[in-house]
Amino acid sequence: MTLVLILLPLILFFITNARYKGSLTIMEKMMAVMALAMLYGLTTGIYAGGLFHGLFFYSLAVALASGVILGVVLGWPLHRMAMVEGGFSGGMAGMMGAMTAEMLTIREVSIGLFFFMLLTIVCTLTTLQWVRAKNKKSTPFSFKCLIVTMSYVGIAFYFYTTAPPFIDMQTEIDEPSHDHHQHTQP
16 A cells, blocks of 8 residues: 555656656756655665565665666656666665665554655655746646645555554564463472
């Protein structure tokens, strides 16, 4: 569910960039792709670190690959330099997310993933609003976009709290069990 909540703003990013393709300079495109690739890479790195918690090589490999792929995909429709910038930024952030997740407990990874998932969603939707505002025809930062962003964050919060992405194995182990002791007489 976490990946679905993150993929919808990513799809909206592609639709908005296709619609307002000429409104940004190459430097603005590269900066937007770098920022979003870092956020998506960090979020997927923390997610991979939570999935493969305790298996650092697997979490690092998955985080690095997904960060690079997401960065390249983010920069693909904009410019070749934005694609390269996104790939390197996403890969670096994916590695940092995986390393961070390995150093934390699974419960802390879950909280960190929630925080970075919401940050990624808000930053993506704010970037879309900024791209629309760069176009001379639209009004900057409309109230309707703010309502849509906050509604989406509320929906993400609801799904995350009702179905957390990781099961805390330690609480299942620590639950009291009925031990049957054999009493011997002296």
